[in-house]
Amino acid sequence: MTIAERARRGEPLNELRIIDAHAHLGCIHPCHITAPAVEEKISAMDALGVEKSAVSSFLAIGPEVERGNDELAEAIRRFPDRIICYAVVNPRVREQVIPELTRCFDQLGMTAIKLHPHFHGYSIEDSICEAVFEFANSRACPVLSHSFGSPDFVRRTSGKYTDMKIIPAHVYHDGGRIDLTKLITVARDTHNVFLDLAFSVVPYATVEKIAAIAGADKVLFGSDSPMMAMSFQIGKVAFANISDEEKRMILGENARRVFGE
Amino acid sequence: MCENRYFYGGQQTELRLDLQALIHHNNNSTTVRWAMADLVFFDCNCRLGPDQFAAEGVPLDAESLLRMMDRVGINEALVYSSLSVLYAPSVGNRRILENTSEHGRLHPCWVLLPDNTGELPDQALSLMLKSGANAARLMPSHHRFSLSEWCCGPMLGELAGAGVPVFLDYGIEHWSGNNVDWEAVECLCWTHPLLPVVLCGLGMADNRFLYPLLDRHPNLRIDLSYYQVEGGVEEIHSRFGAKRMLFGTAAPKSDPGCAISYISYARIPEPDKAAIAGGNLKKLLQGVKA
Numbered sequence: 112m113t114i115a116e117r118a119r120r121g122e123p124l125n126e127l128r129i130i131d132a133h134a135h136l137g138c139i140h141p142c143h144i145t146a147p148a149v150e151e152k153i154s155a156m157d158a159l160g161v162e163k164s165a166v167s168s169f170l171a172i173g174p175e176v177e178r179g180n181d182e183l184a185e186a187i188r189r190f191p192d193r194i195i196c197y198a199v200v201n202p203r204v205r206e207q208v209i210p211e212l213t214r215c216f217d218q219l220g221m222t223a224i225k226l227h228p229h230f231h232g233y234s235i236e237d238s239i240c241e242a243v244f245e246f247a248n249s250r251a252c253p254v255l256s257h258s259f260g261s262p263d264f265v266r267r268t269s270g271k272y273t274d275m276k277i278i279p280a281h282v283y284h285d286g287g288r289i290d291l292t293k294l295i296t297v298a299r300d301t302h303n304v305f306l307d308l309a310f311s312v313v314p315y316a317t318v319e320k321i322a323a324i325a326g327a328d329k330v331l332f333g334s335d336s337p338m339m340a341m342s343f344q345i346g347k348v349a350f351a352n353i354s355d356e357e358k359r360m361i362l363g364e365n366a367r368r369v370f371g372e
Numbered sequence: 373m374c375e376n377r378y379f380y381g382g383q384q385t386e387l388r389l390d391l392q393a394l395i396h397h398n399n400n401s402t403t404v405r406w407a408m409a410d411l412v413f414f415d416c417n418c419r420l421g422p423d424q425f426a427a428e429g430v431p432l433d434a435e436s437l438l439r440m441m442d443r444v445g446i447n448e449a450l451v452y453s454s455l456s457v458l459y460a461p462s463v464g465n466r467r468i469l470e471n472t473s474e475h476g477r478l479h480p481c482w483v484l485l486p487d488n489t490g491e492l493p494d495q496a497l498s499l500m501l502k503s504g505a506n507a508a509r510l511m512p513s514h515h516r517f518s519l520s521e522w523c524c525g526p527m528l529g530e531l532a533g534a535g536v537p538v539f540l541d542y543g544i545e546h547w548s549g550n551n552v553d554w555e556a557v558e559c560l561c562w563t564h565p566l567l568p569v570v571l572c573g574l575g576m577a578d579n580r581f582l583y584p585l586l587d588r589h590p591n592l593r594i595d596l597s598y599y600q601v602e603g604g605v606e607e608i609h610s611r612f613g614a615k616r617m618l619f620g621t622a623a624p625k626s627d628p629g630c631a632i633s634y635i636s637y638a639r640i641p642e643p644d645k646a647a648i649a650g651g652n653l654k655k656l657l658q659g660v661k662a
Binding site for chain 2: 115116118119120122141142143144146151154155158250251270311312313314315316317318336337338339340341342343344345347348349350351352
């Protein structure tokens with residue numbers, strides 16, 4: 112059976128070794144989050160056959176960075192084979208950036224970085240972010256950011272920090288603010304830019320169009336769960352009019368490369 | 373290269389596509405044959421017809437819509453005309469009958485207006501039912517009218533008397549907007565308790581409004597085309613029952629895949645899943661009194 116046929120039947124897709132590259136734990140104020148805890152995350156993953164979720168803390172991208180990172184560390188401790196953790200820092204608090212990233216990576220077992228310029232009140236293009244990029248480059252780790260600025264900035268950053276993996280989140284979410292085609296083209300033309308598919312509004316055949324331009328090897332399945340349902344978000348890939356080989360890449364193979372799993 | 377346009381949050385974005393790459397993708401696709409034992413998906417929220425804003429490749433006629441449905445595994449669809457939205461309901465309602473007449477899997481839904489201005493024919497409801505359209509869609513924001521009794525009372529009374537399901541569409545483009553007139557929904561459901569009301573396009577930030585209304589009004593249901601709350605199907609199933617949810621895609625504006633997997637992977641008993649996928653809509657349409 113094809114991936115679409117199996118998804119239509121609600122069969123877990125375990126052997127695809129799916130990685131959700133963009134997920135969270137905790138709560139976010141506009142929404143009634145029905146599944147904020149890590150156990151509920153694991154249950155939602157099991158229903159779909161998702162092997163791992165790369166998770167950041169809603170608390171950390173909000174008002175309490177360190178406490179949020181600590182809460183996430185507890186999730187790794189309990190489910191080390193299922194959870195990949197994004198360390199969160201707020202670059203506006205300059206003196207905390209490197210100590211907190213070092214603590215998260217060297218003591219808490221985190222392996223990636225999440226930035227949320229919108230919630231923490233800065234622009235990713237500000238020079239204050241350079242310390243984060245230097246750190247990420249030195250660890251050759253991924254940086255997922257809610258917005259990664261203009262396509263030109265993404266291209267420049269890709270060229271300057273060649274070992275860092277750049278993941279602009281919610282690729283479609285930036286519709287109207289950035290030149291989307293240009294961003295997708297930057298992903299195609301660079302070795303270290305990958306596009307996150309977590310977005311709530313899914314115009315017809317969006318995944319097909321992004322994969323056609325960027326290449327399926329540059330696209331990552333992300334859900335933004337539990338803000339959005341993993342089972343909803345996976346449908347845009349599972350039923351896309353692309354080959355199963357391309358779906359395997361988007362759902363897991365690319366993320367394994369990016370996260371070194 | 374060509375230009376294609378999409379709408380996002382009321383803003384227009386342009387995405388230029390490499391058509392050769394896209395054609396390559398489409399040539400690799402196959403139409404899937406779905407097993408009889410699988411869930412029967414009956415889409416309650418589907419649009420048919422021309423759209424000047426649609427991107428290239430979006431299925432706008434009945435044949436291409438049916439091909440899309442075959443590809444993803446949607447068995448039937450309740451369809452309203454894009455002309456009712458982008459031009460005039462009086463024209464769209466005629467056109468949807470023409471466009472569905474030769475396609476048994478596509479069921480027409482009329483878009484109604486209050487009868488004060490005389491834009492729809494006299495006895496519109498009677499004509500609608502005689503023509504085989506057993507559902508109505510109301511778009512109070514888009515068509516600029518009030519659901520209050522002073523504006524829509526007689527029409528709503530007739531619809532309730534005939535048990536016609538009403539799909540209430542506030543034109544939600546993004547979950548962060550505040551499009552829905554919740555007070556009007558409360559008043560509608562309270563005033564017309566026999567009127568089946570299906571609220572369309574709710575997002576993941578609407579539960580604090582939605583739950584008390586579901587609790588108070590057994591005649592209220594929701595379409596799941598954009599709902600996407602993590603564990604949301606399970607939570608509504610547990611609190612209010614499976615009959616309060618209907619599968620919908622908002623296709624072809626939206627991609628249909630998300631809405632399918634949201635139901636197929638729901639952690640609820642299979643019969644309840646089947647009801648949400650299609651059974652609930654079928655029952656609503658069968659419950660209409662001619």
